[in-house]
Amino acid sequence: MNRTLAAIFVTAALASGPVLAQDAIKIGVTQPLTGAFAASGNYVTEGAKLAEAAINASGGVLGRKIQLIIEDNKSNPTEAVATAEKLISKDKVPVMLGAWSSSLTLAVMPKLMEYGVPMLVETSSSGKITVSGNPWIFRISPTSEMEAKAFAGYVKTLGIKKADFLATNNDFGLGASKEFAEMLKANGAQIGVVETMDPKATDFSAQLAKIKASGGDTLFVTTAVEQATLILKQAKEQQVTARIITTGGSVSPDQLIQQAGDAANGSRHVVFFTPWFPEAVKNPDVAKKFVAAWNAKGLPAGGLTEGFRGWDGLYTIVEGIKLAGKAEPAAIQKALWDVKVKGVNGDIAFIKQGPAGQESAQNVPSVYVVRIDGGKVVKN
Amino acid sequence: MKAAFTIAGLVVLATLPWWLDNPYILHVLIVTGIFIIAAISLNLLLGYAGQLSLGHVAFFGIGAYASSLVSLGFDISLLTLKPKPVWMAMLAGIAAAGLCGWLIGRIAFKVRGAYFVIVSISFVEVVRLVAVNWVELTQGPMALNNIPPLSLLGISFLKKPSNYWLVLTVAVISYVLVKRLVQSKAGRAMVALAENEPLARSVGVDVTRTLVLATVVSAAMAGAAGALYAHYIRIVDPDVFLFIYTVTMVIMVVTGGKGTLAGPIIGGLIFGLLPEGLRAFSIKPEIQWIIYGVLMLAVVYFLPAGIVPALKRRLRWLS
Amino acid sequence: MDQFLQHLLNALMLGGTYALLGIGLTLIFGIMRVVNFTHGELYAFGAYMMYALVMRTGVNFFVALVLAIALGALLGAALEFVLLRRLRGADIDTTMLVMIGAWIALQNTEQLVWTGVAKSIDNPFPAAPLVIGAVSVGWNRVFVFVVALLLIGITYFLIQKTKLGKAMRATFQDRDTAALMGVQIGSIHTATFALGSALAAAAGALLGPVFVAYPSMGDMAAAKAFAIVILGGLGSIPGATLGGFILALAEELGAGYISSGYRDAMSFLLIIAILVFKPTGLFAQKERIG
Numbered sequence: 001m002n003r004t005l006a007a008i009f010v011t012a013a014l015a016s017g018p019v020l021a022q023d024a025i026k027i028g029v030t031q032p033l034t035g036a037f038a039a040s041g042n043y044v045t046e047g048a049k050l051a052e053a054a055i056n057a058s059g060g061v062l063g064r065k066i067q068l069i070i071e072d073n074k075s076n077p078t079e080a081v082a083t084a085e086k087l088i089s090k091d092k093v094p095v096m097l098g099a100w101s102s103s104l105t106l107a108v109m110p111k112l113m114e115y116g117v118p119m120l121v122e123t124s125s126s127g128k129i130t131v132s133g134n135p136w137i138f139r140i141s142p143t144s145e146m147e148a149k150a151f152a153g154y155v156k157t158l159g160i161k162k163a164d165f166l167a168t169n170n171d172f173g174l175g176a177s178k179e180f181a182e183m184l185k186a187n188g189a190q191i192g193v194v195e196t197m198d199p200k201a202t203d204f205s206a207q208l209a210k211i212k213a214s215g216g217d218t219l220f221v222t223t224a225v226e227q228a229t230l231i232l233k234q235a236k237e238q239q240v241t242a243r244i245i246t247t248g249g250s251v252s253p254d255q256l257i258q259q260a261g262d263a264a265n266g267s268r269h270v271v272f273f274t275p276w277f278p279e280a281v282k283n284p285d286v287a288k289k290f291v292a293a294w295n296a297k298g299l300p301a302g303g304l305t306e307g308f309r310g311w312d313g314l315y316t317i318v319e320g321i322k323l324a325g326k327a328e329p330a331a332i333q334k335a336l337w338d339v340k341v342k343g344v345n346g347d348i349a350f351i352k353q354g355p356a357g358q359e360s361a362q363n364v365p366s367v368y369v370v371r372i373d374g375g376k377v378v379k380n
Numbered sequence: 381m382k383a384a385f386t387i388a389g390l391v392v393l394a395t396l397p398w399w400l401d402n403p404y405i406l407h408v409l410i411v412t413g414i415f416i417i418a419a420i421s422l423n424l425l426l427g428y429a430g431q432l433s434l435g436h437v438a439f440f441g442i443g444a445y446a447s448s449l450v451s452l453g454f455d456i457s458l459l460t461l462k463p464k465p466v467w468m469a470m471l472a473g474i475a476a477a478g479l480c481g482w483l484i485g486r487i488a489f490k491v492r493g494a495y496f497v498i499v500s501i502s503f504v505e506v507v508r509l510v511a512v513n514w515v516e517l518t519q520g521p522m523a524l525n526n527i528p529p530l531s532l533l534g535i536s537f538l539k540k541p542s543n544y545w546l547v548l549t550v551a552v553i554s555y556v557l558v559k560r561l562v563q564s565k566a567g568r569a570m571v572a573l574a575e576n577e578p579l580a581r582s583v584g585v586d587v588t589r590t591l592v593l594a595t596v597v598s599a600a601m602a603g604a605a606g607a608l609y610a611h612y613i614r615i616v617d618p619d620v621f622l623f624i625y626t627v628t629m630v631i632m633v634v635t636g637g638k639g640t641l642a643g644p645i646i647g648g649l650i651f652g653l654l655p656e657g658l659r660a661f662s663i664k665p666e667i668q669w670i671i672y673g674v675l676m677l678a679v680v681y682f683l684p685a686g687i688v689p690a691l692k693r694r695l696r697w698l699s
Numbered sequence: 700m701d702q703f704l705q706h707l708l709n710a711l712m713l714g715g716t717y718a719l720l721g722i723g724l725t726l727i728f729g730i731m732r733v734v735n736f737t738h739g740e741l742y743a744f745g746a747y748m749m750y751a752l753v754m755r756t757g758v759n760f761f762v763a764l765v766l767a768i769a770l771g772a773l774l775g776a777a778l779e780f781v782l783l784r785r786l787r788g789a790d791i792d793t794t795m796l797v798m799i800g801a802w803i804a805l806q807n808t809e810q811l812v813w814t815g816v817a818k819s820i821d822n823p824f825p826a827a828p829l830v831i832g833a834v835s836v837g838w839n840r841v842f843v844f845v846v847a848l849l850l851i852g853i854t855y856f857l858i859q860k861t862k863l864g865k866a867m868r869a870t871f872q873d874r875d876t877a878a879l880m881g882v883q884i885g886s887i888h889t890a891t892f893a894l895g896s897a898l899a900a901a902a903g904a905l906l907g908p909v910f911v912a913y914p915s916m917g918d919m920a921a922a923k924a925f926a927i928v929i930l931g932g933l934g935s936i937p938g939a940t941l942g943g944f945i946l947a948l949a950e951e952l953g954a955g956y957i958s959s960g961y962r963d964a965m966s967f968l969l970i971i972a973i974l975v976f977k978p979t980g981l982f983a984q985k986e987r988i989g
Contacts, residue, residue: 034665034807036915038815072665077523077619082411086659089404103617106525110614114538132526169512169960170521195959200919202910205709206954206962213702226817230910237828237837238705259819259911262826300816432792487975493791494734494933498925499974502967505922509964627799634796666811673804677782680796684789 024067025060025327027052027317028087029310030098030108035075036199040224040250041100043303044122045070047310048097050293051318061318062325068314073099077107084111094329095120095320097313102126102171112136118320118333122313123306125248126171133358138320138336140312140348140363144172147247147270148179150367154380155187158268162216164192164242166207166231168199168223176222176247192216197227204234212240219244225251225302229259236263245369246270253370253377255302264372268380272345274368275304276377282346282366290344312343337361393548397541406540412652413547414609419632419644420554421601426630427638428562429594430574431492434626435484435500436602438507439477441620443603444610445511445518447473448527451611456516466530470607477603478596485592492577501623508621523617530611543612550608554601559641561597570594571639635679637686646687701833702955708831710944710951712840715847716902718943720920721927722854722936723898729934730871730891732791736798737778738924739917740805741896745771745903746912747809750818753908760823764846764904771900772893779892784885810914817911843905850901851940854894858936867891871934899924919963926966930973945969 029048032041048068056065069091071083080099087093088111095118099105102124112119113134121129121139125147130139142150154160163184167173173196181191192214195207208231211219219242221231228251232244249272256264274280278287290311294304316339321327323335341348350361369380397406422436451469453462464472488499511518518524530537530546537543561567569590572580581587610616628651636647654675658668683690720742727735745767752763782801786794824838858864869877870887878884902920903912910916927946931938946966954962961968 034669034810034815038810038914039817042815071659074665076622076624077615077617078411078613081613082407082656085404085407086656089402089407103521103523103615103619106523106617107613107615109525126522128522128525171523174515174520174522195954197959198919198963200915201963202906202916202919203713205713206706206951207959209702209705209709209951210955210959212705226911226913229817229819234837236826237835237840239828239830239835259817302816426792432795487971491974494728494732495929495974497734497791497795498929498970501922501925502970505967506964506971509961509967513958513960627803630796630799664811666807669807670804670811673800673802673807676800676803677797680793680800681785684793 024065025062025321026067026069026091026093027314028084028091028093028096028098029068029070030073030080030083030087030096030104031070032075032100032104033070033072037075037100037224039226040123040306041073041075043299043306044100044310044313046297046299046303047290047294047307047312048314049310050290050297050307051311051314054289054293055314055318061322062327064327066318066321069093073104075101075104077103080104080107081111084108088115088117093117094327095317095332097122097310097317100124102129102175105129109134109137115329116333117329118336120313120317120336122309123250126175130353130360130362131355132360133355134360135358136333137360138316138350138363139361140316140343140345140365141309142249142272142365142367143362144175144179144247146364147176147249147367148183151180151247151270151369152183152187154369155184155189158218158243160184160187160189160218162190162192163218163220164211164214164216165194165220165222166204166211167194167196167221168227169196170199172248173199173222177220180220180222180247190216197223199223199227201227202230204231205238208235208238208240211242212238216242218242221246221251222248223251225255229256232256232260232263232267243268249273249367250306252302252305253372254304255300257372257375257377258302261375265374266372268369268371271305271368271370272365273305273308274370274377274379275301276370277379280379281344281368283342283344286342287344308344312341312345312348315343316341316348390552394545397544403540406544408653408656410540410544410547410612411609412648413544413551414605414612415628415632415652416645416648417547417551417554417605417608418602419629419636419648420551420558421598421605422629423633423638423644424558424561424570424598424601425594426633427640427643428567428574429570429591431489431591431594432497432630433500434497434623434630435502435504436598436629437621437623437625438484438500438504439481439599439602440606440609440625440629441504441507441511441616442480443473443477443606444616444620445473445524445606446476446603447607448524448610448616449517451528452524452526454517463528466528466611467532470530470604470611473607473610474600474603477606478600481595481597481599482592484599485595486588489588489591489595504621504623504626508618511618511621518618521618523615525615527610527614527616529614537611547608547612550604554604555641555645557597557601562641566590566593574639631676631679635676635683635686637688637690640686640688643686643688650687704832705834706951706955707948708834708836710948712836712844713951714944714947715844715851716906716943717923717927717947718851718940719847719898719902719905720924721931721939721943722851723895723902724924725928725931725934725936725939726854726867726891726898727895728928730867731783731888732794733783733798733892734791734795735892735895736795736802736921737805738895738899739919739921740802740809741771741775741899741917742903742906742920743806743809743912743914743917744774745900745905746820746907746916747813747818747903748900749904749907750813750820750912753820754818760821760908764901767904768897768901771904772897774900775896776889776893778896779889783888783892787884787888806914806917813912813914815914817913819911820908822908837909839909843909846905847902850898854898855936857894863887863890922963923966926970929970 073080320336324331346366352359632647636643748767752758927942931942
């Protein structure tokens, strides 16, 4: 072998394999770090990295350090399968965190069955994930259905009579508009138009003109924060007067205030974490610790409402490893059913969903609604 | 001599699962193999018939969707279908892709060159948007999941080695098929057409017929690759129509050498294994992509005819 | 009726930038025979330059706009010089593959430099929209529309009235004869690619502040530009101008009255329809193959 090349390999081996790291418990992370979902995937990964540092600083788990093996699934289902395959059979991780969007998670799921490795799902909202009979799935994020149910109390308070929808054309957007429409109908509200948009689109003038003509009092928007920003701005330009409510928990109000300015005022947002008033959440100490770590690393405040998923996910996994007493997939899977974790979102514990004997695990997360008023986030 | 090499190569490939106990590498090889089949099919159109189709992934995706839908069954307002065995579904996938190839061939070959390229891209986009929006049939972006693996003659193709052999078999069949076809009269007509269309026309080559034939065979083969993909990965969503997949197939063919039988295989191995190779070095994902793009540039620049012709030249020069 | 008027107004505003995108692409194809896959990246580049200049360095918005367009021209010239110059005379497939490679590399460089988080760019226009009866439009969009028309006008002038434009047209009609007549084909190609790129960057610099800047923003823009160019006929500037407005109208009305899910399919459906019924595009004069 070429000598310089050999030198590089030796250095690389030394750099990546100090004695301690060999002892570390590996945890696989598959997230979209490039491609369409790159912004959110990177935030979730940052949250997980902060948790890794915090856990290791306080002595790790089972007397060993933990080590994240992070793979980019490129926002692409085929790549997501490849990352799972690599993490499980090459890196031999006993448990994984992933894979952000529902289609990425669904793609990975057969691999979990094949190898018998549990995965903690931190973001995906599709109902399908937990009802397809995959016992290796542990989800901490709410399904669209849970979110809609949690919102039901607000229908009367806000006086919603007729609602229109504008949703991104994927599982996340379509799922949410379906569940919210059903919930609203059950609560006596009328449904106007349901408009969709390509996840990459930036101009919604046509959809907004149609929504304006429909004349509902409330417009539910389900998409990522970038499109939500544009929708708020363009709704103002077209004088759409309906009250705008974003769902899905992926729309960071901080980023909206920063980027949509005036147009963000008066809008409401369903979120799963309220960093603006950490005292109001269930576990203020945990929330404060997370926010402090986030700020200490100089990460943008707009990422907090995404980043916490990575933090909560990793803490839940580590608690599972602790209860299992060993870093083996089947033991961790068994132990995860018993975890009780004080998370940023709230208390994390799992209930059973899906066909008997093959149940997947689902957490019942806290759901909050906040409002933007005068360039500040306030409680609704 | 050449036959000995081929046989030795095949033996190595066929026995690989026994002496390679790393399932991750086997997975990478299976996926690479599936894309090599697609690249072989594209080579027929791009290399031999001389039509740069940037819509090839449409046939791959149609094969994947059709096969998944037939194996899962569906219930839409016009039609209800009970789940069918997977081998039957795969045949249906191949047929559906071939049929689409015929349709598109009839329409698209009214134009050539840049127009053909753009019409082929548009075709994929329209198919993708149908897959996204026809939720009743395709589940849209919610994806078709829980797709059953192939089981045939009592063997279930759930595990990797069996899938590997399946992909290898289909790849060999595709290779032989293309080889036979290009050596036949119709194949010679294709090559003549690619080289000089007016001349080929003047000696009596039926241009549209020849091109449509190439497209149908090529599309059906890509459909087979798509069906293999669907029942191996076991999820299909509209992302199978991503442009990057087409780019991958094209680059495999061009790197290896368009219009050569071994080209798509060599190019396919390189560009199929490269992303995994890059993954092994812990460099930022964006940089991995940049390397991918630059490599693509470099290949076109320095080996415009591809690796296989360059190697052949080198060999001839040595002897 | 109000809804319909609003759709018309929206289409008019959108059409200006679509035309800008289409003209740049059609120029490059017509004169150089290059299917330019980096066109969308130049669009993204324009938007990111606005972000860098306005938000990071505090340059005046209008000055930044001029600078962003100039930088777009510069990047275009560099791309042509480094990547395409030596490939002149190569077949259309080869240059296309080179442009695809460049597209992948450029887009990921953007993400590397600016991260995947979308960037918004402040604009100096009043937030309250311009209201005409029942319809309304943001002032920033009015500005975009006016500047787009201005740039289209300048491009026409450049092509029709200047010496450079004359040389470009000569190259477009017959490259070999033009070369024989003393036209420096190399410089013409660089100038063409720079001009086309500047127009794409201009579209991005104008729309960046209206929307947001993010790494994959160019993909959608490029797809629309392709549709517009096919619609108008490859190489036809009046065709691309009209094509831009037609596409905008088709999208608006399609989303408004058929289904918004297919809004972005409109461009591709139009391409296929045009190619089936009138393969040369609506406005191309001579039949072109290849």
